[in-house]
Amino acid sequence: MIKRMVYVNHIEVKSVTIGSVMEVGDVYRASPTSTVLAVQKEGEEYTTDTFNYEDYPIFSIPPSPPLHPIEISSFHYHNSPIIVDHVSVKGLSTAAVLQIGGIDHFDASSRTKHIRIINNEP
Template sequence: MVYVDNVDVTSILISSIFTIGDVYRAAPTSNILAVQKEGSEYIPGTFKFKDYDIFNLEPSPPLPPITITTFTYQNNPIVVDDIEIKGVSTAGVFQIGGIDHIISKNRTKHFRLLQEDEQM
């Protein structure tokens, strides 16, 4: 059992997870094309994930599991008073409770298209 008195969250964005209680597995994933375009109007369909190799690459192998000292509360609840979260974003996980597996993946292609570059 988890008892939380107050959680104040400003934002949770882009495939992020906020959970209270135990979870076996969390696997948030996000693919983002971030285009900063100067000048002419945006034309839908101009940018496609398939056009950028980063979205087609195989992920690197996961790191080996780490061993940490944990506390086991047999029949005792987790009690939290107050939490203030400004933001959780881009395949992030905020967890109050137990979790066995986390596999987060984010791929972001960010670029700028400036008018002076387009004229060349």
Template sequence: MFKRTSSVKTISVTDVSIGSVFEIGDSCHVKPRSKALAVQREYELFFGDEGNFEAFPIFTKPIPKPIIDEYVNFKKYNESSFIQVNNIDVISCSASGVLHIGSTKTIDAESRVKHIRQLQEDSDKNGKRNDSLSSE
């Protein structure tokens, strides 16, 4: 891996959260992970046993990786071995995001989110209000 030196005069980062990485310096492999269940309900109702990721296949299915079998021939010329930046201002880095100043060999980021919307049913066949929750 060709080494270059990164020089940043100032950096301001407000928030790094949910499996994200803020790396200053060189690294070989970065592998951030994030899992989230996002449940939206019409009114507040909480059960103590919610949040079982294994109940949803999206969290256990393997993500297919592309097979790259073509050769790319290119030449690059770096006039300088320095990367110079005056100012970086970041509001947020979230959900397996990577903010990296330096060199790295590989980054393998993964974020999995299951959105569930639970709405009240309007009424039953007799026109009476039904306040039970239904899940999509």
């Protein structure tokens, strides 16, 4: 991959969280991943319930096979810099990528199990 200069006049990103990546420039590979076990419990009482990834099949099943590469009709400026005027992003979350530049290989994975424990109404 030919490395190019990147000139960004203004970039504003409020939040980058949970395995996400913000890259400026050409990169060879990005592989953001995220594994989240979120528990939301109703009530004021705190308990030390234990939740384990191995208890939920979503975290142990093999991922689906990768898609075949696609061809995109594009143009190339191998020796010219990348020039960007303005980028505004509110947030990147859960294995997201914001890329200003080129990338040869991209492979992202996110698995989330959200559990809600709600009290029974009388």
